[in-house]
Amino acid sequence: MIDAVWRLESAKIVAALTRLVGDVGLAEEFSQDALVAAMEQWPAEGMPGNPGAWLMSVARRRAIDHIRAERRHDRTHEQLAHDLRHDDDDHEHDRDDTLRLMFLSCHPVLPPPARVALTLKLLGGLSTAEIARAFLTGEQVIARRIADAKRTLAEHRVGFDLPGPDEAADRLASVLEVVYLIFNEGYAAASGDDLMRPGLTLDALRLGGMLAEAAPRPEVWGLLALMEIQASRADARTGPSGEPIPLHEQNRGRWDRLRIRRGFAAMLRARELGGPPGPYLLQAAIAVCHAQAPTAEETDWDRIVSLYELLVRLTPTPVVRLNRAVAVGMARGPQAGLDRTDDLTADPALRNYHLLPAVRADLLLRLGRAEPARREFLRAAALADNAAERAFLERRAADLPAEEPTGATxxxxxxxxxxxxxxxxxxxxxxxxxxxxxxxxxxxxxxxxxxxxxxxxxxxxxxxxxxxxxxxxxxxxxxxxxxxxxxxxxAELTRRPEPPPEPRPAAPAWRDTEAALRERALWWLLRESAAPVTRVLALNVEDLDLADRRSRTGITWRSRTAALLPDLIGDRTRGPLFLSGRRPAPARAPAESDRCPHTGRRRLSYERAERLFKLATGHTLSDLKSQD
Amino acid sequence: MRYLMLSLADENTPAPDERLFAEMGAFIEEMSAKGILLATGGLEPGGLRMTSSGEEFTVTDGPFTEAKEVAVGFALVEVRSEDEVLELARRFRRIVGDGVSEIRRVQ
The missing domain is CATH 1.10.150 (DNA polymerase; domain 1)
Known part of the structure; x- marks a missing residue:
């Protein structure tokens, strides 16, 4: 019950406290204090009449005590009383604070995963454990991500002010992006075995609603409309065994009319505000076209194509261009659609994107070219991360007759x-x-x-x-x-002239390689610390002070390493930092100090580390110290 | 998960006053904006009743005297947990005063 109250109230409370104390980390701490107090008192004394106000007043009291202690020397009590006299049952004020908090937690100084985690924590009222579950990762990873984010905000002295007119648009775009990321993480679970994590979808809808209330701009309503209409298809988009059902094959009777209506209403609000449509509004308009068509055959594909043309002009991303190709394929026939995918196949951004071959497969199939379609489905399946989607694509391939290949494949x-x-x-x-x-x-x-x-x-x-x-x-x-x-x-592929080996330093090839996380972390650490290889390999997880970017053994590092370490460490709390890829054979059990207590794997050896670097770059690890 | 909340009333339930309308309006606005409240409305006390038995359909006009309490309002909400729907119901009851709400999960 307390959790439920917290979810509904925390955004308001944390936002109000952030304005009061000027630091989001402190604000959250005081809010958590209030939550703890509630857990202690409510079961014994019963729930207060207005639980939200109760939590707010306890949290404010803690914050004010803190400020008094801080400012005792340089402020009179009258001044202080004056500063603190915002009695906050003012709805306008709340909304404003919530908006400021959103801008803060989606600040561009933070990496996107940190923005997402912080937003869910501060505005969604989710616990660290809940966020970790939603993103299929360890609680410690999320806890660290959030702590780092708060520290970064403090280091950059990011204020609680609304952004000025020159940066308002960019900052709002960042907030919208975070909300939509959360939505998509829930709606189109990119990895894992479920196709949807409905909790996150709902969180994103709530955040979107909160944002629309606080900042009623066309793009905000557009995003809300887009999310509502997409969410309306939630029940219809997976089949009985969890396989995805494409939009044009969905049973429209299972679309949630209530959500569609809410989406239309949000769309109207956006249109009333006027102005040139932004990317979310255009995507919402496309979603509206689908929602309005009574049957797939009656879809107004010409209108959808023209909306995509506008969208491509605003955001010419490969994925948008791919969707335009799909629309063109519907409006003007499969060959026209296929032609639109040709230039996409050369785009590096899409080389691992399973939907490109999947779309091409559909178009090829409509052209009656079963064999190339079958192969495209297989390619798509090989690239898909989601188990249900992969199985679906494999089945589509298996449904097509396999042609006896002429010669070797x-x-x-x-x-x-x-x-x-x-x-x-x-x-x-x-x-x-x-x-x-x-x-x-x-x-x-x-x-x-x-x-x-x-x-x-x-x-x-x-x-x-x-x-x-x-x-x-x-x-x-x-x-x-x-x-x-x-x-x-x-014959067409020509060698490129390589820079002469002398004088060094040459191009730092190691930065460009597609190395694994462990390798990148090791290389950056060697590079940034200039410490001997053996000392770096001897590091243990418990030696590290991530906040201070140094180890107890005297090795220090900088931002690139710092960005990689949390993911490398994951949930581990002790044992060797760099581990070998495989478990040792039982007969070759490593010494206790070289064995990871979590995974049983051995400390990465000097020889192996050297070899990996040599393979990837042709250099020796000690070169890392001197290379630029 | 979705729940249907029905608020019940009997002849002792006082008629809503202006204060209640204002508080209720703010509550509805807040919950709709949050995406929690999907639909809500008041219900006429009587209504119609249709009974079918084989091929026979009988329509009766309300009010139905045998029922002591009748549903006078409904709200369809989307929440993350049963706790959350209970908290909503609690807030709602605090505004409308003494009485009964029925809460049913939409399956």
């Missing part, structure tokens, strides 16, 4: 090619060819791709990398296709 060919190579080369080439397999599809016959396609894959994957890295990938492709009897495929 890519997957087995690559495996055979790699099997004939020596260990290190096989590993290095394997990296390159894995990308090729995901991009072109395991079951694509080797005889099929055109040179342009291979060039497109290479460009999408490695265009931005250093010359040395690019050349390594090109060499791997050339070697494979020559072996496979199709050397012409790589």
């Amino acid at each position: 890519l997957g087995p060919a690559v495996a055979e090619f790699l099997a004939g190579l020596a260990g290190p080369t096989a590993r290095s080439y394997g990296q390159t060819l894995k990308r090729l397999r995901t991009a072109l599809g395991e079951q694509t016959p080797v005889a099929e791709p055109a040179p342009a396609e291979v060039a497109r894959v290479a460009t999408a994957a490695w265009h931005g990398t250093a010359a040395r890295t690019w050349n390594r990938h090109v060499a791997a492709l050339r070697s494979f296709f020559t072996w496979a009897g199709r050397p012409e495929l790589v």
Whole structure:
């Protein structure tokens, strides 16, 4: 019961206290004090008549005591009394404070995951444990993320003022983005086994409503409309076994008319305010088009295409362009849609995005090209993170007749090619060819791709990398296709001139590699600390003072390392910081001090660390100290 | 989860006054803005009743004297827990005064 009160009231309380004490961390502390007091007193004395006001007054009392103690010396009591005399049952005031708190918790100095966590904590009234559950991560990770965020806000002296006119638009955009991120995390659970986490969807709707009340701008109403209409399809968008049902196949009878109506109402509010439509309003308008169509066939695709054209002009992101391709495919036929996806396949941002091959598969299928469609479905399945979605895409592929491939297909060919190579080369080439397999599809016959396609894959994957890295990938492709009897495929890929080895320092290739978290953390730590490799590898989790960015063993680091460490540590509380990738065989159990008490894994060895760096960059770890 | 809250009244329930209207208006506004209150409304005390038995349908006009308490208002809310709906009901009852609310989860 106290939890329920807290969820409904905490935003208001934390916001009012932040204005009072000027520090969001302190404000939250005092609010939590009030919550604890409630848990102690309410069960014994019964719940007060107005629980929200009770919590607010206890929290305010704590805050005022604190301020008195702080200011005893330089302020008279009269002044103080004057400063504190905002009697806050004023609705306007509350709204204003809530808005300020939203701007604060979505401040651009914070990384987006921190904005999300802080917003849910301060404005959604969620506990750290609830946030951790919603994001499928450890409680300590979230606790640390929130603590770091508060510290960052304090360090940057971010005030509780509303942003000035020059930055208001950007700051509001950041708030909207955070709310929509939360919504999507709930609505389209990106990873994990469930397709939806309805709790977060609801939290986002509440935050959106709060925001619309406090800052009634067209884009805010637009976002609210968009979320309401998307949420209206929640029941209709998954089938009995959790598989996703595409919009045009959903049973519209299961759409929640109540939510749709709320969405329309929000849309009207946005339109009444006028002005040129922003990205959320346009997306909401598209959602309205779908919601208004009595059947999928009656959808006004021409209007949707023109809305997407406007949206692409405002936010030309690859995902928006992909959605436009879908709309074009509906309005003007599958070939027109497919043509619109062609330039997207070369876009690096989409190289791991499963919906691109899924969309292409649908369009190919409508064109009657079953075999390429089947392969695109398989590619999409290989890229999907969500279990239900992956299974669905695999089923779509399995529903199509598999054509007997003419000659060797890519997957087995690559495996055979790699099997004939020596260990290190096989590993290095394997990296390159894995990308090729995901991009072109395991079951694509080797005889099929055109040179342009291979060039497109290479460009999408490695265009931005250093010359040395690019050349390594090109060499791997050339070697494979020559072996496979199709050397012409790589004729267009040319080596880039590498910077001469002397004078050093050369391009810092290690920053560009797609290394794993552990490697990046190790490399940045070596780089920023300039400490000897062995001392860095000897670090234990319990030695670290993340807040002070130093270890008890005297190693210090800076922001890049600091950003990576929390995720590297995860829920671990002690044991070696850098762990080897595998558990040791029972016969080779490491010494207690080199064994992680959480995972049983061994401390990363110097030899292995050196080798990984050499493989990735061709350098030795000690180079990290001197390289720029 | 969604709940339907019904507020019941009998002949002793006082008629709403201006203060109640104002407080209720603010409460409804707040809860709608939060996205919690999805729909609400008052209900006429009597109404119609239809009884079916096989092919036979009988319509009767209210009020129905056998019922002591009748639903006079409803609210459809979307909440995260049963605790939350109870807290809402508590706030609601504090505004309308003594009486009974029925709370049913929409399945």
